[in-house]
Amino acid sequence: MLPIAKRNLLIFFRDKSAVFFSLLAVFIIIGLYALFLGDNLVRSVGNIDGGKTLIISWVMAGILAVTSVTTTMGAFGIMVEDRSKMLFKDFSASPMKRSGLAGGYIVSSVIIGIIMSLVTFILAEIYIVSVGGQILSITNMLKIFALLILSVLASSSMVFFIVSFFKSQNAFSTASTIVGTLIGFLTGIYLPIGLLPEAVQFFIKIFPISHAGALIRQVLLQQPMETSFANAPAEVVETFMLDMGVVYQFGDYTIGVGTSVSILIVTTILFYGLSVLNISRKSA
Amino acid sequence: MNKIIQVSELTKSYGNVHAVKGINFYVEQGTLFAFLGENGAGKSTTIDIISTLLKPNSGNVLIDGFTLGKEDNQIRSSIGIVFQDSLLDPLLTVKENLEIRGSFYQLKRAALQIAIKQAAEIADINEFINRPYGKLSGGQRRRVDIARALIHTPKILFLDEPTTGLDPQTRKNVWDTIKKLQKETGMTVFLTTHYMEEAAQADYITIMGHGEIVAKGTPLELKERFATDLLKIKPIDEAELSETLNRLHVPFTITNHVFQIQLQRTIDSIEIIENCKSNIANLEVINGTMDDVFIHVTGKGVES
Numbered sequence: 010m011l012p013i014a015k016r017n018l019l020i021f022f023r024d025k026s027a028v029f030f031s032l033l034a035v036f037i038i039i040g041l042y043a044l045f046l047g048d049n050l051v052r053s054v055g056n057i058d059g060g061k062t063l064i065i066s067w068v069m070a071g072i073l074a075v076t077s078v079t080t081t082m083g084a085f086g087i088m089v090e091d092r093s094k095m096l097f098k099d100f101s102a103s104p105m106k107r108s109g110l111a112g113g114y115i116v117s118s119v120i121i122g123i124i125m126s127l128v129t130f131i132l133a134e135i136y137i138v139s140v141g142g143q144i145l146s147i148t149n150m151l152k153i154f155a156l157l158i159l160s161v162l163a164s165s166s167m168v169f170f171i172v173s174f175f176k177s178q179n180a181f182s183t184a185s186t187i188v189g190t191l192i193g194f195l196t197g198i199y200l201p202i203g204l205l206p207e208a209v210q211f212f213i214k215i216f217p218i219s220h221a222g223a224l225i226r227q228v229l230l231q232q233p234m235e236t237s238f239a240n241a242p243a244e245v246v247e248t249f250m251l252d253m254g255v256v257y258q259f260g261d262y263t264i265g266v267g268t269s270v271s272i273l274i275v276t277t278i279l280f281y282g283l284s285v286l287n288i289s290r291k292s293a
Numbered sequence: 294m295n296k297i298i299q300v301s302e303l304t305k306s307y308g309n310v311h312a313v314k315g316i317n318f319y320v321e322q323g324t325l326f327a328f329l330g331e332n333g334a335g336k337s338t339t340i341d342i343i344s345t346l347l348k349p350n351s352g353n354v355l356i357d358g359f360t361l362g363k364e365d366n367q368i369r370s371s372i373g374i375v376f377q378d379s380l381l382d383p384l385l386t387v388k389e390n391l392e393i394r395g396s397f398y399q400l401k402r403a404a405l406q407i408a409i410k411q412a413a414e415i416a417d418i419n420e421f422i423n424r425p426y427g428k429l430s431g432g433q434r435r436r437v438d439i440a441r442a443l444i445h446t447p448k449i450l451f452l453d454e455p456t457t458g459l460d461p462q463t464r465k466n467v468w469d470t471i472k473k474l475q476k477e478t479g480m481t482v483f484l485t486t487h488y489m490e491e492a493a494q495a496d497y498i499t500i501m502g503h504g505e506i507v508a509k510g511t512p513l514e515l516k517e518r519f520a521t522d523l524l525k526i527k528p529i530d531e532a533e534l535s536e537t538l539n540r541l542h543v544p545f546t547i548t549n550h551v552f553q554i555q556l557q558r559t560i561d562s563i564e565i566i567e568n569c570k571s572n573i574a575n576l577e578v579i580n581g582t583m584d585d586v587f588i589h590v591t592g593k594g595v596e597s
Contacts, residue, residue, distance in 0.1 A: 012396040016382065019393075023384045099380040102344050103397035104369040 013100070013113025014120065017087050021121050028125075031083025034189040035072050035129060038198065042068050050201070054237075054249070062142040063233040067253055069133035070229040071198025073126060073153075074160060074222035078192050080125035081165040082185050084118035085172040089181040111288060115169060115281070122161035130157065143232055152228045160221035163273040166280035167217070173287045196222045203252025214257045217276040220269035226255045227266070296355075297322040297449060297481050298343065303352030305338050312338040314504040315352070320449075320497070325475050325482045327495035331591050335504040336485050337377075340453055343483075344374050357448050370398065373442030375452040379434050383427025387418060387437050390426050391444060398445040408444050415474050416440035432463030436470060443474075450474075452484040456491065464488070489583035498583075500590050508590045512583060519589040520581025522556040524565060527575040537569045 021027055042050075050064045057063075091097060100110055130153060138144055145153065171188070175181045193199040197213040205213070213219050230253075238246045250256050257264045298320040305313040313335045320326045330336045341347035343354060345365045354361035357371045381390045391409045400408060413419050416439045421429060426437060435455060442450055455471065456464040468491060475482045486492055492512070499509040508515060527550060528534035534552060538545050543565060545554045556562055562578050 012393055015396075016385075016393045019389065020382055020384050094380070095376075095378065096380050096382075098346055098376060099374075099394070100397070101346055102369060102372070102374050103394070104366040104399070105397045 010106075010109040010112040010116065013105075013110055014116040017084065017114065017117035018120060020087055021084055021117070027083055027086060031080045031121075031125060032076070032129070034075055034079045034192060037189075038068070038072055038075065038193055041199065046199070057237045057241075058239065059141070059233055059236040061140055062137065063230065063237045065140055066137055066142060066229045066233045067226060068198070069137060070226040071193075071196060071222055072133065073130055073157065073225050073229075074196050074218055075192050075198060076126050076129045077122050077157065077160040077164040077221065078168065078218055079185075079189055081118045081122040081161060082168045082172075082188060084121040084165075085114065085168055086181060086185070087117075088114045089172060089175050090178060092176055093178050111285070115165065118165045118169065119161055122165055123158060126157040126161060127154075137229075145229070145232070149228050149231065153225065156221065156224050156228065159270065159273045159277075160218065160225070163217050163221060163276045163280075166277045166284065170280045170284040170287065173284045192218070195219065197254045198222060201252050202254040202257075203248075213254070214259065214264075217272055219254070219257070220264075220272045223254055223257060223264075224266065224269050226253070230255055295322040296320065297357055298483070299353075299355040300339075300343070301353045303339070303342065303354060304350045305335075305342060305347065306350055311504050313342070313349070316501070316504075316506050318499050318506060318509065320481060320483060322448075322481055323479045324496040325472075325494070326484070327492040327498045328483060328485045328501065329492055329498060329587060330485075330501035334501045334591070336501055337453065339501070340451060340483075340485065344372055344451055345369055370445060371448045373445065373447035373450045375435075375438045375442045375450070375455050377453040377457065379426075379438060381426045381434075381437065381441060384425060386425055387422045387429070387440075390437070391441060394441050395444040400445070405444075408446065409440075411446075412440040412443040415443060415477070416470060430463075431459050432466055435459065435463075435467050439467075439470060439474070447480070449481045449483060452482065454485055454487060457487060489587055492587075493583045500587065502591045508586070515586045515590075516581050516583065518586075520583075520585035522559045522562070522581050523579040524554040524556055524562045525577040525579070526552045526554070526566075526569070526573055528552065528569070528572045529574050530572055533572050534569055537572070538565070541565065541568060 047064065047068070050067075051060050054060050054063065091100075097110075101107075134144065168188075171184060172181065175184065194209075195213060195216045196219045197205070202210055202213055234246065234249070238249070251258060296319040300319065301317050302315050303313055303317075304311070304315050316335075316339065328336055328340070338347065342349045343356065343361070345361065345368055348362070356368045359367040359371070361368060381394070385393070388409070391412065392405065395405045395409060413422055416436045418433070418436050418440050421433055426434065429437065439452075439455070442452075452471065456467050459467060471482060471484070472494070474480065484495075492498055495512060497509070497511055498515055500507050500515075508519065510518070526534065531547070531550065535545075538552070538554070541564075543554055545552050547553070554562075554565065556578075559578065559580065566573070566576065
């Protein structure tokens, strides 16, 4: 398992274009905000203290959630390539456990996801501070770190499930383009969830990675919200949190931290399980 | 001699396609064994089965004393495979590739380093060991592939068309490496090839056709059995030569004023030449080749 994981890490980080493309969705989102969406959003929150910091922190939180998906997807690209180039033949002819092979790909995708998410997080923090925001407290940084790991695990399991269906490079490229494009909508980060129709909101709320997004927002926005809404009435804060997807509500039920974390954990277990089933179904 | 590979009644079908139809053969330890056959004859399927990559429908395979299907991991440890296509990582250096693939075999770090050194030595790849695999030439890659197959000092080395697609000079280099390695290590080498002059240098040849074994033997035996020598004579007087040959009861054909005479044995040519010495403008005796054997055996379908 470890030799395979080590190999995948070496290959991923040596292929500069793979690293770049795994972050493509991130660059697109930043581009969208820098060019048009950003100003609108800042204006929409009205003339409040630290409005820009608030919005930028919100965007960065969304980006962090998306990064976990796109980078693990990039990491699994190695697996699809190995399969299409029949590299599996070489591995299968070695005295290595079959489960070790799958495990190797999972471990490497999780490590790659965490490394890339951390890099994104550091860049995001630098950006937030550069526009006048405050640096996160140590406790919150640790929280973000834990959330990134959780988010990467859930994403990696879902991506692994999708990838377990693909045998050709082409199918994978197409899927990763589609995922890269859709993920911004699915997690409600292109547009605040409050601006979207009910039906779309529903899909966002049941998509597991949206919960990673919400959890990360809760931590990243904590301090900016305190500044911006220092004198605001409670309803204003609540509306903001619901509109921006800091918390989700089903009807009158507000989803708490515990529930969101559980959703991510269950997703991880469920999809790794399904993927293993899918793979063993094929080899039988 | 110890039989290091024993295959009996091996079958494999893909739906209605019977790729391997109950074949039997064995390979003696320390020999250079050539496995021939046209494309689609079932060679690759057989190799995939022997190397634990494919499950057979029925039959028994013993490799180095281990039973296929039961002791697959032991088999995997005692075989090395050079695949038809390169299966190493182009972005990584040769050394990194060898280190990673070597670590599949549960070797200790120090032992692995020594193993890599030895494999690199035998395959003669030290010159470019720190270059990315993807930047190497075809021949260099092939030698790295061989080194990869040797890392865990296997008892049997499988080579699936190791020289296909290489230029003649490189082909010779790769082939020399294989011969040298077999001689020096006494390893059993099991190879498939499309080049008959290579097969002719093997200790033993098995030819497959349509999922069955159609001929087997040493190159010499096969040539004697399936290839005939050819005597070509360009006479001064054609009529006279026809008469001489008819008198000797030797069948012949004439193409472009050249008489073509099939010989069972090379030595038979002497008698014919003796009898028409004064009438010869030019002559040539062509030995039967492995090409003839191959075409004869596979062309006519199942024989033997």
